[in-house]
Amino acid sequence: MPDNQSYHMSPAEFRKLGHEMVDWIARYMTQVEEYPVLSQVKPGDVRAQLPDHAPEQGESFDSMLRDVQQIIMPGITHWQSPNFFAYFPANVSGPSILGEMLSASLGVQGMLWTTSPACSELETHVLDWLVEMLDLPAHFKSDSTGGGVIQHTASDATLCALLAARERTTNFQTNHTGVTQKFIAYTSTQVHSSMEKAMRIAGLGSDNLRLIEVDENFAMKPAALQTAVEADRAAGHTPCFVCATVGTTSSNAMDPLGEIGPIAEKENLWLHVDAAMSGTAALCPEFRFIHDGLEYADSYCFNPHKWMFTNFDCDCFYTRDRAALIRTLSVLPEYLRNQATESGAVIDYRDWHIPLGRRFRALKLWFVIRHYGVQGLRHHIREHVQLAQEFASWVEADPAFELAAPVPLNLVCFRHVAGDAMNQHIMETLNTSGKLFFTHTKLNDKFALRFAIGQLNTQRKHVVRAWELIKEVSTQSRGL
Amino acid sequence: MPDNQSYHMSPAEFRKLGHEMVDWIARYMTQVEEYPVLSQVKPGDVRAQLPDHAPEQGESFDSMLRDVQQIIMPGITHWQSPNFFAYFPANVSGPSILGEMLSASLGVQGMLWTTSPACSELETHVLDWLVEMLDLPAHFKSDSTGGGVIQHTASDATLCALLAARERTTNFQTNHTGVTQKFIAYTSTQVHSSMEKAMRIAGLGSDNLRLIEVDENFAMKPAALQTAVEADRAAGHTPCFVCATVGTTSSNAMDPLGEIGPIAEKENLWLHVDAAMSGTAALCPEFRFIHDGLEYADSYCFNPHKWMFTNFDCDCFYTRDRAALIRTLSVLPEYLRNQATESGAVIDYRDWHIPLGRRFRALKLWFVIRHYGVQGLRHHIREHVQLAQEFASWVEADPAFELAAPVPLNLVCFRHVAGDAMNQHIMETLNTSGKLFFTHTKLNDKFALRFAIGQLNTQRKHVVRAWELIKEVSTQSRGL
Numbered sequence: 001m002p003d004n005q006s007y008h009m010s011p012a013e014f015r016k017l018g019h020e021m022v023d024w025i026a027r028y029m030t031q032v033e034e035y036p037v038l039s040q041v042k043p044g045d046v047r048a049q050l051p052d053h054a055p056e057q058g059e060s061f062d063s064m065l066r067d068v069q070q071i072i073m074p075g076i077t078h079w080q081s082p083n084f085f086a087y088f089p090a091n092v093s094g095p096s097i098l099g100e101m102l103s104a105s106l107g108v109q110g111m112l113w114t115t116s117p118a119c120s121e122l123e124t125h126v127l128d129w130l131v132e133m134l135d136l137p138a139h140f141k142s143d144s145t146g147g148g149v150i151q152h153t154a155s156d157a158t159l160c161a162l163l164a165a166r167e168r169t170t171n172f173q174t175n176h177t178g179v180t181q182k183f184i185a186y187t188s189t190q191v192h193s194s195m196e197k198a199m200r201i202a203g204l205g206s207d208n209l210r211l212i213e214v215d216e217n218f219a220m221k222p223a224a225l226q227t228a229v230e231a232d233r234a235a236g237h238t239p240c241f242v243c244a245t246v247g248t249t250s251s252n253a254m255d256p257l258g259e260i261g262p263i264a265e266k267e268n269l270w271l272h273v274d275a276a277m278s279g280t281a282a283l284c285p286e287f288r289f290i291h292d293g294l295e296y297a298d299s300y301c302f303n304p305h306k307w308m309f310t311n312f313d314c315d316c317f318y319t320r321d322r323a324a325l326i327r328t329l330s331v332l333p334e335y336l337r338n339q340a341t342e343s344g345a346v347i348d349y350r351d352w353h354i355p356l357g358r359r360f361r362a363l364k365l366w367f368v369i370r371h372y373g374v375q376g377l378r379h380h381i382r383e384h385v386q387l388a389q390e391f392a393s394w395v396e397a398d399p400a401f402e403l404a405a406p407v408p409l410n411l412v413c414f415r416h417v418a419g420d421a422m423n424q425h426i427m428e429t430l431n432t433s434g435k436l437f438f439t440h441t442k443l444n445d446k447f448a449l450r451f452a453i454g455q456l457n458t459q460r461k462h463v464v465r466a467w468e469l470i471k472e473v474s475t476q477s478r479g480l
Numbered sequence: 481m482p483d484n485q486s487y488h489m490s491p492a493e494f495r496k497l498g499h500e501m502v503d504w505i506a507r508y509m510t511q512v513e514e515y516p517v518l519s520q521v522k523p524g525d526v527r528a529q530l531p532d533h534a535p536e537q538g539e540s541f542d543s544m545l546r547d548v549q550q551i552i553m554p555g556i557t558h559w560q561s562p563n564f565f566a567y568f569p570a571n572v573s574g575p576s577i578l579g580e581m582l583s584a585s586l587g588v589q590g591m592l593w594t595t596s597p598a599c600s601e602l603e604t605h606v607l608d609w610l611v612e613m614l615d616l617p618a619h620f621k622s623d624s625t626g627g628g629v630i631q632h633t634a635s636d637a638t639l640c641a642l643l644a645a646r647e648r649t650t651n652f653q654t655n656h657t658g659v660t661q662k663f664i665a666y667t668s669t670q671v672h673s674s675m676e677k678a679m680r681i682a683g684l685g686s687d688n689l690r691l692i693e694v695d696e697n698f699a700m701k702p703a704a705l706q707t708a709v710e711a712d713r714a715a716g717h718t719p720c721f722v723c724a725t726v727g728t729t730s731s732n733a734m735d736p737l738g739e740i741g742p743i744a745e746k747e748n749l750w751l752h753v754d755a756a757m758s759g760t761a762a763l764c765p766e767f768r769f770i771h772d773g774l775e776y777a778d779s780y781c782f783n784p785h786k787w788m789f790t791n792f793d794c795d796c797f798y799t800r801d802r803a804a805l806i807r808t809l810s811v812l813p814e815y816l817r818n819q820a821t822e823s824g825a826v827i828d829y830r831d832w833h834i835p836l837g838r839r840f841r842a843l844k845l846w847f848v849i850r851h852y853g854v855q856g857l858r859h860h861i862r863e864h865v866q867l868a869q870e871f872a873s874w875v876e877a878d879p880a881f882e883l884a885a886p887v888p889l890n891l892v893c894f895r896h897v898a899g900d901a902m903n904q905h906i907m908e909t910l911n912t913s914g915k916l917f918f919t920h921t922k923l924n925d926k927f928a929l930r931f932a933i934g935q936l937n938t939q940r941k942h943v944v945r946a947w948e949l950i951k952e953v954s955t956q957s958r959g960l
Contacts, residue, residue: 007856009574018502075598094489107572118555178685203683205658376487
């Protein structure tokens, strides 16, 4: 074979096809509203159209793009549709996509400072910016005892916090010996599934996760936390961790950090605050009440990949005790040793999370912040909260509906008064129609509709139409 | 404020800037060889050029791209340079970047089948293709008891395998109770750092990781494994897991799966095979000897993001017992319940790994396989192996140098015979020059240079020049 025979795509080809891809994407952006929001395919539909075996010979990009249109697109649930009100949003934005493109093309692997200094330093820098932007405690900044890092998801952040708590509690002995005592963690009954998952992964066991009861607003009762900790100490267990949530997934309840914090401090529990969805609201001074008491937290996370217009994945995780985190997760084999690491003057982010390798994710975050400016981000967050408050006022004004939980920010939990069957019917009818997509939860054992307003493309007209559709289906279904 | 005031980037703006970004990337592809491979900045250099605070007002994309060029690029270590021979490669390719662009733009979150059926089904399908492409055991296919999933990295894969092993050994009780016994895991002294990290994370403790001695080729000695297991059973511990490596990071040693497998089977250990770097070689029938004995494995992973021209992150993880994996990791809260999941007819990949959320990573893998075809992939893998073999022959023919380990595939470990100081000097001189970048390890307590040939852009001329430079520096430094 000739020395330079190549199946690689040349830069010139990439330029041509890249332009085609960009045009395709721009078209998708203008057309996203026309697709059914929730995919209407049935299990197996997508696979049935794909060839059984990988191609022996290379294929043209045209054929791939055709298959994307014909096979993949019908199987997409459109998270970028303005009519997506399900779960929590996972927004993308123009500047963020540009950042992903750049990151994908540089293809640097930022495990160590030396493997691309800019990858680590830009991350440290932008995460310091965000401490100021959200008015977080100064001890989360890199010039203190703490610092921030981009994790994949809030699940990873919770796990890392729990591990650091476990280790700090045992003076870093459990890392060597394995778990030899009953470590107890606390969170509210409204907790995210990732907390139970973290207990299992860390070898602490889901039975040792105490679900603390909540008040009428679904927020953790601090007195109940105190009681539970005392009971566990009396039983000879080792309380070590409490996860408070600022904006629960189920109903957006806000745990009272200002009361939980002093208990955590007194009882020597690592306090992790999960603000995955709602943290972004703190860009706006008027919403910073959600972080009252955050100064007690040992760690904190929020997800720009949810509500801050930054592509998944991008969870910002902060700790006030980076030494504990690093000591928990650092393993240094010979083949990763290098002068910069040994100088102690740099951050090697591989020691701050589970994986070794990492993408250059700070680029997209940097692009988003610079494109919008703090002002632009605030504008859109306020818009979403205002729309949610307006939606909530419509629910309250309609005797056929009721709010199922307070609406502190942009998630409205509500229900039709006719009961579970009616609510399930409304949801399934509308989701199946493709006109909008929203999901549900259970609150006080009753079915509740969850309506999250945070999709970047959502405007008032989409929310107005959604409420009309909901009322329409409920009216047509009287008697359910 | 007007209803539709917006700071968002419009589709038309995105089209324009996207084209600019694509042109920038295509230019980078043609120029990557001109940059110093290893970044030459000093700690703090990048941060010193960034403003202390986030911008209040939005900024132009031009200004961002200018900063990328002036501030970021000097801080990049160029993993895509043809003169990158360090660590293991982290390749990107044209079709893979196009796949990342599409994934970033659709912005779907594939935690559940229903949140984008195509995201799950394409992943299952392409991972089944790969079982055939690499001639892996059929029980890793989704139509058996097993199946594959894309994980972030091999570290995540190892952790998930270890967790499933822990749980299967205790009939899934440890998930509830936490760790209450000494679980023992086995691997060779040449193991990747992720194995110790996984032991810590899983609450098993690094003291309970047995490092089994290796033979003269740095491959695990099966008899020593057998002895260690017996000693642990005699001591009342619970052996549960063995990690064999197909291509160690240090020297590309191949653990003998065909001998380790029967021991694992007899002793009821979960056998995980980590082929992160080398697995890709099995695309070529003549290199499939590396997988001899893989039929014994309970799980397996390899990283297309290393040597299969697919952007980081993309680790393909397979298990023959998906029920064990899912039972280990599944937690189902009300707000994620849906009809498709409850029908049992679909795969929800959130139950196959640590995080809940996930990107649509199968797209890039699909694009890569279709662009190259199996034939094109094989061509380039063979080319890399051939270049490494040629490089090794030069080392062997030069009396000033010696091979430090066998060269089964594309990693050459070698050293100058003058000793550690000379080797360190050669490496530091050349890495600092910016002309090429390679790293080191220690083998039998002696410094060894690691020269990994797997970068997509590397051609014979780059390898020839690298060897000339290495010889030149060593000649100039006689007496060290």
